[in-house]
Amino acid sequence: MPAPERPRRTEAMATVRTILPQGRPPRREDVLLCEPGPGDLGWIVQRNAALHAAEYGWNTDYEGLVARIVADFAQDHDPHLERVRTAELDGRPVGCAMCVRxxxxxxxxxRLLLxxxxxxxxxxxxxLVTAAVGFARGAGYRDLALWTNDVRTAARRIHRRQGFALTGERPHRSFGKDLTGQDRRPELRGPAG
Structure with missing residues (x-):
């Protein structure tokens, strides 16, 4: 059974949320994992598109893919089988990941680790990946799939640390670039990382 849900973010929570003292660098414990609130799904689309364009030179084809993934989730998801988590720091979103059927x-x-x-x-x-893997286990999934690209080296390091092994790769042309797509899977039966 999945861990209890963190409450949905509300305006009232904004007063309880950790706001960093001026000049103090952020620490790990300052980051909160939350259910997405109003506007967060749009943020996921916008930030994925903007960051992947800036860091990898990907075109708007990637934005279209992300928009379809997010729209499918928003329109028709089963909260017992699918989840989005955003990470917040100092009252603003700084990360996200999805676990979908x-x-x-x-x-x-x-999907969409950022x-x-x-x-x-x-x-x-x-x-974020630990939360997604734990959710998949708790929801009773037998397998968890991941498709990424070899240029996403930081994300691949996170995936490897979380037990995602490379199960296949192939070159492709997507998002205006020649890329190598990678399929990865973790072991879901063991303890959470």
Whole structure:
């Protein structure tokens, strides 16, 4: 059974949320994992598109893919089988990851892992992936799939630390670039990382 849900973010929570003292650098414990609130799904689309364009030179084809993934989730998801988590720091979103149903029976898919550059090094990506893997286990999935690209080296390091092994790769042309797509899967039966 999945861990109890953290409450949905509300205006009242904004007064309880950790706001960093001026001049103090952020720490790992300053980052909160939350259910997405109003506007957060749009943020996921916008930030994925903008960061992947800036860091990898990907075109708007990637934005279209992310928009379809997010729209499918928003329109028709089962909260017992699918989840989005955002990471917040100082009252603003700094990361996200999704765990959604895959087409293959008994399989979930990790999607759209993202950490803002100024929040990297705080363990945000690892926490988001740990939460997704734990959710997949708790929801009873037998398998968790991930498709990524070899240029996403930081994300691949997080995936490897979380037990995602490379199961296949192939070159492709997507998002205006020649890339090598990678399929990865973790072991879901053992303890959470």
């Amino acid at each position: 895959d087409e293959a029976p008994g399989t979930a898919r990790l 950490v803002e550059p100024d929040a990297r090094g705080l363990g945000v990506g690892g926490r």
